Every structure is written in structure tokens, then in C-alpha cells.
Amino acid sequence: MAETARWATEDMILVENLEHSYGNFKAVDGISFSVKKGEIFSFLGPNGAGKSTAINVLITLLALQKGKAVIAGYDVTRDPQQVRESIGIVFQDITLDRDMTVWELLEFHGRLYNMPVEKRRERIDELLKLVQLEAKRDELTKRLSGGMKRRLEIARGLMTRPKVLFLDEPTIGLDPQTRMRMWEYIKGVNREGTTIFLTTHYMDEADQLSDRISIIDNGKIVITGTSWELKNTLGHDLIYLETDNNERALAILENFPAIRDIKPKTKGFTLVVHEDGTKVLPGIIDRLRAAQIEITTINLKKPSMDDVFIFYTGKDIRDEGQAPARARFMQAGRR
């Protein structure tokens, strides 16, 4: 009990060795992490990495199988009711009643969460303005476009000011301007004291929005840290080269002092360098020239979240990120 009290003051989310299986398939395979009060924390991972399963256990929709999860000081198994009172959720899939109007939907949500009438009405007006659905106030949700539905879904999740707000892929299918505005609002909610846990497979979202990021793949947390820390783990910069003889070039560069790692690609290879790439590059070019290897392509870049992600999971997330809505729906159905 004393321990629970300590968590309540320090950690809004505390997860230890969480495991969840569907039959023989381990969707979540022993993850541990904690989120401090006031933090924005992201799970970044490809589809099927176990993000949604983890979130469903934390929001008490799935029974905890193994491990421990404490939200706002309440154990999800022992006190699910208190957990539900402490949290708000924006779901990944559209979960709108097609036959209610925009206003009714938000009103329904406010009532579910026991919001007082004036607070409810005031918040609805504010959110409709934010997501630019004021004109659609009395429209049935089935007549909204996909993007509008998504915006409404987010607006609903932001109705209450819970201690912890869970956002499962919050900005899927939104245009860039709306995404930016959502991020600003989410940050605003966070400044008002709400701890935020989000899952995403958008690099920029994790990068720009969150204080700390866990990269999750195959049900495991691969690495956790601030965006800056994660990028730093890759070394300083990335240099991509294509030459007329990659094999020889690799052999020569293997022992080059500033190079920490070499990753072969289809037509060339990427060098992970310790120091500032702009300073290292001339030396590399000289060395290859001296060996009479001709360089055909050069690209120097500072690591992005994408690079971090590919480095740790070996996958390019962007292909999966744009899976059509239908595929996502079917995946949701299979969970």
C-alpha cells in the first residue's frame, strides 16, 4: 500500500513486466516503463507491435494477464473503477454512433463522465471550434467525412480533463494543418496538468509532441529516451555513399576512425559516424579517391526519428503507416 502511495505522487503510469497473449501469440512480451506526472510519453512502433494491446490493458478493456499496471496510483486489476475515473481515451478506430448528431455525441460523452451541465456545454462549444465542426453541430455523424469523424473523435477524447489521457494513434488520417492544431491543443491540455500517453507510428508526432519515447517492436520495448537521446544513440550523423566498387570501399572504410557502424544498402551503404559528418566527409572522400574508387552518390544527413526507428527495428515504418483504412479495420477486428 505504501508503495502505491509513492507511485501516486511520482508516476502516473507504472508498468512492470506486462505480458499479454492471444492464444500462443505474445502480443505484449514483458514490457516495463513508467510515465511521470505531467509528461507526454509515446509508444512508437509499427502496426502489430503490441501498442494497442498494451493500451487496452491499461484502460481496463482487456484483463491483465501477467505483470503489473498502476494508473494514477490505482492498480488496473484491483481498482478498475478508479482507473476509469482517472483516465480519458481517444481510440484508434472510429467509434462514433453513426445515428447521433455531432452535438449529441459529445453531450453523451460528457454525461458518461458525469460532467456538470454548464461545463459540458462550454467544453462542447470550445472543442467544436477547435476541430472546426461548428457548422456540423446538428449533422448526423455518418454524414461527416473521414477526417471530420477523426476530428470529432479527438474532440470527444478531450472533453474531460482526466489525470491521464490515452491517445491511440490520435492523428491518423488528418491533414497536416489539423494535425498541427491537434498537437497544440494536446500540449495545452498537458500544460493544464494532464499526463499524456500516446501511441503512434508517425515519427514526427512522437518527435515533436512527446517528452519521452519508447520504441516498441514485436511486443518488446527496444529503447526508451527523449527524442534527443534516441537520436544521439545512433552516433552523430549518417553518410550515405554509392561507389563503383562497394565491396572494396567497405573494406577500406572498415577501420576508418570516426566511423562507428556501416549498414549496407541495396546500391550503396550508410556510415554512422561519431563526429560531425561535415568534418569527417572530406577525409572519407580522400581515402576512397586514393584507392581509386569512384564515388557516384553522396548524401549526408543528421539522424531523424525515422533513422532511429529503422536502426532499432530494422523496419521502415512509412510503408505500414499508410495502410488503407480497410486493412486497419480488419486488423482491429482480428485483435
Next chain:
Amino acid sequence: MNYGFTTIFWRDMIRFVRFRTMLVASLLQPALWLAFFGIAMASNFDRLMAGIPVPAGAHVVGYLTFMAAGVIAMTTLFTSLFGGIVILFDKNWGLMREILASPMNRNHIIFGIGLSGVAKSFIQAIIIMVFGVLIGAAFFAGDTPVQVIISVLGILAFVGMFALGFLFLSAAIAISMESPEGLQGVITLMTMPIFFASNALYPIDSFPEILKILSIYNPMTLLITGIRYFAIGPDFVALGKHYVFTQADILVSFLGLTAFTVIMFLLAYWRFKNAIVT
């Protein structure tokens, strides 16, 4: 104490009124039963019964009057058993996740669905009574207005308790099922014995012994007994059978329905407590 169930009730009534075709169909269907089946059967049965002697001074009622009580019960049964279907749609459309993850006590979902289902059944029951009287069912014959009001309230009490029981059952089935087709199959399968092994359309006295026992304990029979007592009276002859109800009979019927409803609530409570919707 919070009033979460009023939120569920509010939403379900919005949907009820919004689906115009469903609304009209659900109000028209019982009237059509009365108009076609009722009048057709009544004309035959009343002719068959014409020659049969009745006890002197007995209150004889025609078949239409007899079966109108059955139509109220039938309509309530169908409406209630299908009343939980919204839960299955919510489950499949994802809305149930919002509700289950909210702080609202899960019992309130059950109560809310129950309340809106009862409201729908009340509306239907009243329409059947009005329409029945218009086409010749001898309901509340010779009653003063005050007596009529008391009788209507009595009928609604029975209808409400019965509807609640089957709504809880329906909710319990709906939260446990995956597909609307499956739900429809299960419910259709159930309506048959419940409806026909009852005194809705005919007396149960000449049934084979086993069927008779089933029928006596059938909540449908308990409901219809209550409706006939309030709508027709404690002592009447129909289809050649002399019906006599004491107040104790009626009380026992109501307590029987109450017991049924409590059991169905516990069933729904258990199913919802363990519901996993993702």
C-alpha cells in the same frame, strides 16, 4: 448515486425516434396482428363457440378480446428480446468501448437499456389497447374512468416487469455474441416456444402434461394472466373455458415475473462484468 442509466436511456430513445421506419413498423405491427389474425380467427372461433352452452350469468368474451391480451404480450416479448440488439451494434461499431472504458457503472448500461425498452413497450401496449377497443375488443367493459386508469396501470406494471426481464436477457445475449445474424438466430429460436407454449392464443388446459407444466411457469403466461385480469376481469368465459382469477393468483403471477426479472438481471450483470470488448 449517479444517474448514468438516464444517459443510456436518452441515447436509445433518440435512436428509437430517429429511425422513422423502425418506429412506424414497431407501432404498426401489433395493430396489424390484431386486425388480420385477430379478426380472422375471431370470426371462426366465435362461430364454433356459438352452440356451446355457457354457465348461467357468466361473462362471455369473444375471441378478439381474448387474444388482444395475447397480442400485447407477444409484442412486448418481441420488442424486448430484440431490445438488446443495440448493444451488439455498439460492440461492433466500437461505441461499447467508449462506454465500458468510462467511469459509468456497467449496471447502468443494463438499466438504461431496460428503461428505454420498457418505455417502448408501454407505448406499444397503449396503442394496442386503444386500437383493440376501436375494432371491438371488449376491454374494460363497464368500467368507470377511474377503474380504467387503475386497470391500465395494472397492465403496464405487468408489461413493464416482463419487458425488463426479457430486456436483461436480451442484453446478456447481445454482449456475449459476435454477429447480428447469430443474435437474430438465437432470439428467433427462443420466441417460438415462449410464445406458443403460453396462453396467448388459446387455453393451455388441454395441452399434454409436459407442455402444460412448461406453459404454467412460462413468464409469458404469467404476463397474460395479469393482462386479462385487468383488461377483462376476474371471472369470464372464453373459448368455452371458465377463467377465474383471485387477487392472490395475480399477486403470485406478478411475483413470478419479478423473480424471473431478478434472475435475468443477475445473468446480465454477470455477462457485463466479464465483458471484453476491444
